[in-house]
Amino acid sequence: xxxxxxxxxxxxxxxxxxxxxxxxxxxxxxxxxxxxxxxxxxxxxxxxxxxxxxxxxxxxxxxxxxxxxxxxxxxxxxxxxxxxxxxxxxxxxxxxxxxxxxxxxxxxxxxxxxxxxxxxxxxxxxxxxxxxxxxxxxxxxxxxxxxxxxxxxxxxxxxxxxxxxxxxxxxxxxxxxxxxxxxxxxxxxxxxxxxxxxxxxxxxxxxxxxxxxxxxxxxxxxxxxxxxxxxxxxxxxxxxxxxxxxxxxxxxxxxxxxxxxxxxxxxxxxxxxxxxxxxxxxxxxxxxxxxxxxxxxxxxxxxxxxxxxxxxxxxxxxxxxxxxxxxxxxxxxxxxxxxxxxxxxxxxxxxxxxxxxxxxxxxxxxxxxxxxxxxxxxxxxxxxxxxxxxxxxxxxxxxxxxxxxxxxxxxxxxxxxxxxxxxxxxxxxxxxxxxxxxxxxxxxxxxxxxxxxxxxxxxxxxxxxxxxxxxxxxxxxxxxxxxxxxxxxxxxxxxxxxxxxxxxxxxxxxxxxxxxxxxxxxxxxxxxxxxxxxxxxxxxxxxxxxxxxxxxxxxxxxxxxxxxxxxxxxxxxxxxxxxxxxxxxxxxxxxxxxxxxxxxxxxxxxxxxxxxxxxxxxxxxxxxxxxxxxxxxxxxxxxxxxxxxxxxxxxxxxxxxxxxxxxxxxxxx
Ligand SMILES: Cc1cc2nc3c(=O)[nH]c(=O)nc-3n(C[C@H](O)[C@H](O)[C@H](O)COP(=O)(O)OP(=O)(O)OC[C@H]3O[C@@H](n4cnc5c(N)ncnc54)[C@H](O)[C@@H]3O)c2cc1C
Numbered sequence: 001x002x003x004x005x006x007x008x009x010x011x012x013x014x015x016x017x018x019x020x021x022x023x024x025x026x027x028x029x030x031x032x033x034x035x036x037x038x039x040x041x042x043x044x045x046x047x048x049x050x051x052x053x054x055x056x057x058x059x060x061x062x063x064x065x066x067x068x069x070x071x072x073x074x075x076x077x078x079x080x081x082x083x084x085x086x087x088x089x090x091x092x093x094x095x096x097x098x099x100x101x102x103x104x105x106x107x108x109x110x111x112x113x114x115x116x117x118x119x120x121x122x123x124x125x126x127x128x129x130x131x132x133x134x135x136x137x138x139x140x141x142x143x144x145x146x147x148x149x150x151x152x153x154x155x156x157x158x159x160x161x162x163x164x165x166x167x168x169x170x171x172x173x174x175x176x177x178x179x180x181x182x183x184x185x186x187x188x189x190x191x192x193x194x195x196x197x198x199x200x201x202x203x204x205x206x207x208x209x210x211x212x213x214x215x216x217x218x219x220x221x222x223x224x225x226x227x228x229x230x231x232x233x234x235x236x237x238x239x240x241x242x243x244x245x246x247x248x249x250x251x252x253x254x255x256x257x258x259x260x261x262x263x264x265x266x267x268x269x270x271x272x273x274x275x276x277x278x279x280x281x282x283x284x285x286x287x288x289x290x291x292x293x294x295x296x297x298x299x300x301x302x303x304x305x306x307x308x309x310x311x312x313x314x315x316x317x318x319x320x321x322x323x324x325x326x327x328x329x330x331x332x333x334x335x336x337x338x339x340x341x342x343x344x345x346x347x348x349x350x351x352x353x354x355x356x357x358x359x360x361x362x363x364x365x366x367x368x369x370x371x372x373x374x375x376x377x378x379x380x381x382x383x384x385x386x387x388x389x390x391x392x393x394x395x396x397x398x399x400x401x402x403x404x405x406x407x408x409x410x411x412x413x414x415x416x417x418x419x420x421x422x423x424x425x426x427x428x429x430x431x432x433x434x435x436x437x438x439x440x441x442x443x444x445x446x447x448x449x450x451x452x453x454x455x456x457x458x459x460x461x462x463x464x465x466x467x468x469x470x471x472x473x474x475x476x477x478x479x480x481x482x483x484x485x486x487x488x489x490x491x492x493x494x495x496x497x498x499x500x501x502x503x504x505x506x507x508x509x510x511x512x513x514x515x516x517x518x519x520x521x522x523x524x525x526x527x528x529x530x531x532x533x534x535x536x537x538x539x540x541x542x543x544x545x546x547x548x549x550x551x552x553x554x555x556x557x558x559x560x561x562x563x564x565x566x567x568x569x570x571x572x573x574x575x576x577x578x579x580x581x582x583x584x585x586x587x588x589x590x591x592x593x594x595x596x597x598x599x600x601x602x603x604x605x606x607x608x609x610x611x612x613x614x615x616x617x618x619x620x621x622x623x624x625x626x627x628x629x630x631x632x633x634x635x636x637x638x639x640x641x642x643x644x645x646x647x648x649x650x651x652x653x654x655x656x657x658x659x660x661x662x663x664x665x666x667x668x669x
Contacts, residue, residue, distance in 0.1 A: 012622060013622060013624070013625035013626070014575075014578055014579050014582060014622050014623060014625065014626050015575045015578060015626075016575070016625065016626055016629060017573065017575035017576045017579065017626065017629060019629045019630075019632035019633040019635075020633075021573050021576055022573070022576045022579075022629070022630070022633035023632075023633045023634075023635045025571055025572075025573065025576060026370065026633055026634070027635070029086070029087070029090045030635070032087060032090055032091065032094070033090070033094050033635075035073075035075075036070070036075065036091065036094045036095070037094065037637050037639070037640055039069065039070070039073045039075075040098060040639065040640065041637075041639050043069055044639075045065075046062070046065060046066050046069055046098075047098070047639065047640075047642065048062070049429055049642065049663065050428045050429050050431065050434065051099060051101075051257075051258065051434065052428040052433075052434055053428075054257075056251075056252055056257040056258075056260075059101065059257045059258040060188060060257075060258055060259070060260050062099075062258060063099065063101045063102050063105050063258035063259070064105075064189065066098065066099065066102050067102065067105060067106060067109070067136060068136060070095075070106075071135060071136060075091065076134055077091060077106055077109075077110040077134075078109075078110045078114045078118075078130065078133055078134035079134060081110050081111060081114060081115060081118070081309070082118055082130075085309070085312075085377065085380060085381045085384060086377055086378075086381055088110070088111075088313075089312060089313055089316040089377050090316070091106075092106065092107065092313045092316050092317045092320075093316045093317055093319070093320035094320070095317070096316075096317035096318075096320040096321050096324075097320055097321065097324045097636055097640050097641065098640060099258060100255070100256060100317070100321065100435070100438035100439060101256050101257065101258025101259050101438065102258065103313075103317045104184065104256055104258075104259050105184070105185070105258065105259050107310065107313050107314075107317075108141065108142060108184035108185045108259070109133065109136065109139060109140065109185060110133070110134075111309050111310050111313050112141075112142030112184070112194075112307075112310055113133060113139075113140035113141055113142050113185065113192075113193070113194060114130075114133045114134070114140075115306075115307070115309055115310070116142055116194035116229055116277060116306075116307070117129050117130070117133065117140075117194065117231065117277065118130070119279070119306040119307075119309075120194070120229050120277035120279050120280070120303060120306055121231075121277040121278070121279060122277075122278060122279055124274070125231070125277060129231070138191055138192060139185055139189040139190050139191055140185060140190055140191065140192045140193055140194070141183045141184060141185045141186045141190040141192070141193035141194070141234070141262075141264075142183070142184065142193070142194050143180040143183045143186070143193040143194065143195045143196065143232075143264060144156070144180075144196040145180065145181050145182050145183070146158065146177065146178045146179060146180055146181055147176065147177050147178070147179045147181045147263070148177035148178070149177075150182075150448070151447075151448050151451045153196070153227060153300075153304065154226070154227060154300060156178070156196055156197070156198065156227050157173075157174055157175070157177065157178035157198070158171065158172070158173055158174070158178050158180065158195065158196065158197040158198065158266065159171070159172045159174055159197055159198050159200055160172075160195075160197040160198065160199050160200065160228065160230050160276075161200045161201075161202075161222060162199075162200070162201045162202065162273065162283060162287055163270070164202060164204070164286075164287050166270070167272065167273045167285060168270045168271060168272055168273060169230055169270070169271050169272075169273060169275060169276065170268050170269070170270055171195060171197060171230060171232055171266045171268075171269040171270075171271060172266055172267065172268050172269070173265045173266045173267070179263050179264065179265045180193075180195070180263060180264040180265075180266075181250070181263045182250060182261050182263075182445075183261060183262050183263070183264055184259050184260070184261055185259075185260060185262075186234070186247055186260065186261065186262030186263070186264055187247065187248075187249040187250065187260035187261060187262035188249075188260040188262075189260060190234050190235065190260075190262070191233065191234055191235045191236075191237075191239075192231060192232065192233045192234055193231075193232050193234055193264070194229045194230070194231060194232075194277065195229065195230050195231075195232045195266070196227050196228070196229050197227065197228065197229075197230055198224055198225075198226065198227055198228075199224070199225040199226065199227075199228040199276070199281070199283070199289075200222040200223065200224050200225070201222065201223050201225065201283060201287045201289055202220040202221070202222060202223075202287060203220070203221045203222065203223045204220065204287070223289075225281065225289050225296065226296040226299065226300055227300060227303070228276060228277070228278075228281060228303070229276075229277040229303070230271060230275050230276055230277065231271065231275040231277065232266070232269060232271055232275065233271070234247070234264070242269075243269075244266060244267045244268055244269035244270075245264065245265075245266065245267075245269060246264070246265040246267070247262045247263065247264050247265075248262060248263045249261075249262055250262055250263060253441075254437050254440060254441070255434070255436075255437030255438035255439070255440060255441065256438050256441065273285070280292070280293055280299045280302045280303055281293070281299050305392060305396055307446075308380065308395060308396055308399045308400075309380065310446045311399040311400065311402075311403040311446050311447060311452075312373075312376055312377060312380050312399050312403075314403050314406075314407060314442055314445075314446050315369075315373045315376055315399070315402050315403050315406045315407075316373050316377065317442075318406045318407045318410045318439065318442050319366070319369045319370055319373045319406060319410070321410060321414070321435055321439055322366050322369065322406075322409070322410045322413055322414075323366060323370070323631075323634040323636065324431075324435065324634075324636055324641060325410075325413060325414050325417040325432060325435055326359075326362065326363055326366050326413070326417065326631055326634075327631040327632075327634055327636055327641060327646055328417065328421065328425075328430065328431070328432060328641065328643045328645060328646030329359055329416075329417035329420045329421055329425075329432075329646070330350065330359060330363065330627045330628060330630070330631045331628060331631065331645075331646045331647070331648070331656075332349075332420075332421050332424070332425075332645045332646055332656060333348065333349040333350035333355055333359065333420055333421065334348055334350050334627065334628050335348060335655075335656040336348065336349045336421075336422070336424075336656065337349070349420070349422075350624060350627065351624070353617065353620075353621070355420060356617075356620040356621060356623075356624050357616070357617060357620050358416055358420060359416070359417075359420055359627070360586065360619075360620040360623050360624065360627060361586055361587070361590050361616070361620065362413050362416060362417075363583065363623070363627060363630060363631070364583040364584070364586040364587040364590070364623075365409055365413070365587055365590075366413075367564065367580065367583050367584075367587075367630070368560050368561065368563070368564040368583075368584070368587045369406050369409065369560065371560075371563040371564050371566070371567040372402060372406075372559065372560045372563040372564070373402065373406065374563070375559075375563045376395075376398055376399060376402050379391065379394065379395050379398060380395050380399065383395045393459065396455070396459070397455065397456045397459040397460075398559065400447060400452040400453070400455045400456055401452065401453065401456040401552055401555065401556040401559075402556060402559075402560075403446065403447065403449070403452060404443075404447075404449035404450075404452045404453045404456075404552070404556075405553065405556045405557075405560070407439070407442040407443045407449065408443055408449055410439060410442070411436070411439060411440055411442070411443055414432065414435050414436040414439060415436060417432055418432040418433060418436060421645060424645050424660065425645075427660075429643070429644060429660075429663050430643040430644060430645050430646070430660075431641075431642060431643045432643070450549065453548070453549050453552035453553065454541075454545075454548055454549070454552070456551075456552035456555060456556065457524070457548040457549070457551045457552045457555075460517075460521055460551060460552075460555060461521070461524070461525060461528070464521055464525055465525075494508065494603070495602060495603060495604060495605045495608065496605045496607065496608060497608065498607055498608050498611035500611075500615060503585075503589070503608075503611060503612060503615050504581075504585045504615070506565050506584075506588075509561065509585070509588035509589070509592070510558070510561065510562065510565065510588075512588075512592050512598065512603065512604075513554070513557060513558035513561055513588060513591060513592065514558050515603060516554045516558070516592075516595065516597055516598065517551070517554045517555045517558050519597065519601060520547070520550055520551040520554050520597070521551055523547070524544060524547045524548060524551050527543075527544050527547060528540050528541065528544055531543045531544065550597075554595075557591045560587070561584070561587060561588045561591065564580075564583075564584040564587060564588075565584055567580065567584075568580045568581050568584050579623065579626050579629075579630060582619050582622060582623055583623065583630075585615075585619060586616060586619045586620070586623070589612050589615060589616050589619075590616060592604070592612065593609060593612045593613060593616065632648065644659035644660040644662070644663045645659075645660055647659050
């Protein structure tokens, strides 16, 4: 479908292109997608019109059946996760459009529960559990968060104390604040969990006075080795809770009600010593702790580092959902007509400048984020193969930063898509509301976005500091060195240049975005140093926190733009490339134009800012005609998208209502 745009001025449209050509360029794993979606085509019972009227029990049962149907059809997510992560993340993208609860349930089982066993355990754990986790015979949980501690994982209070006599860990919740909370798969299905608890070993050498006796008697003190993961069985094969395990349902949530989140309390639960997932630290029969990593902090970082896969998965499914919402909004607004010149037909909603400037830059970001998440998946998969420590650090920062950036963007975009579709966007059957509610928590779980962005900035600051100590910057950060070394000049020729060729020149756009990162890093480091002397490190950081978040965003946007630019350069079809180039220009211009830093630092003069604003409006107008083809290239089949107002088979303004009327129960000829 193409939706013929109404032309109101002399701005030229971009040449149309075959959306299949672009689809092929965007997606080299279509075969897997086709298989997954054709499995669902054959199972309409797994694809209800909407899940909004379902009780949580009905929704959970649906999601369980969907997951089992996938396994029965031969898809093995845990096998993908262990041997071909690209396929694993791609499957998550596909499932996100079926039902986000399904992606999350699958993520809990395979990436969190399965991933913790595979990545934090040893070959022994892998052998023992892999097949049962893969087949869902052993549904499991990832039990990290507690009632009183979510982001601050180092402060978790659940205890795992070694009983030297029985060679067992005693897992215990010391107080209500340490009850594990929000644990996915716990309320109904989970038969076991990776429980994050403080590993404590008796220090048999210690002697202490017995109070009041005046005598010395050996009394056991515990040595706390920090947070580790332990496999703890929760339910028996019949689903009954095991002794010492108490689980409550977290109840209805704002979205994702197909996932059974629960709260778990442990009362002196005994598990064998070998249930410690001990890749980064082990304990022998005599209670002796050993680790290849020298400090507790390094062990903790290594443990958390193994969990980056979850964040990569969230980026992928968030981008997938964004594509779904963009598809609905662009198709619908291309056909929905309201008002028009006197004695003339009404015009499409997408022909209004306000709609274009809302939706088309979002479409540009959607493409930018598509290429960036591909880059992240590539880097992650490379890191898994090579274990190169530089890459580990880089992927950690990239996954943290992109997860925060992508999910924040998508959360806002879902609202704008709903609003752009007016009242009909609010009908549950059109799915935008459900997408918005389900996705919202992506900004919080697997690391709260505000907390994750700080990790990105901390890494940039570390790179910046190590440069002064003579250490070379790793390849991804080399641009910082060049910009910082040249003391960040703002070139007057650049400041005042309003020529369109210059404004659309990737050299200008790249250097502007890099300048912003380097400048923000430079000023942040000065401010931190100044405040640290008076306030100490913690309060100095807090004093500069917004600055810190700006730095992370600036860095991520420059990475995203670079990924986009590379994709434009590598696209061989000239018509597709022209549209991609316009989208990439729009993406970068918007990042630059919306940031006051460029004007405050005299990098961009007011006249240039105005020229950029005009150019962005023009680019939106140029792209309006190809916008439907740009969403068609996402190639989401109608039976998966399911929103009656956003289907591909409506080819004109009257058709767009047909499916919707049918969904409401009207007969349509
Ligand atoms: C539906 C759902 C499913 C979940 N599934 C699981 C699961 O399966 N397993 C599991 O272990 N956990 C799970 N979680 C928990 C989730 O990972 C946590 O909610 C998340 O880590 C955030 O922690 P918190 O809720 O304690 O928020 P908090 O850390 O208390 O954050 C509250 C606010 O404080 C701000 N804040 C916190 N620290 C800082 C800081 N240093 N600087 C600035 N601002 C800060 C945050 O930005 C946020 O706005 C789930 C949560 C939900 C809602």
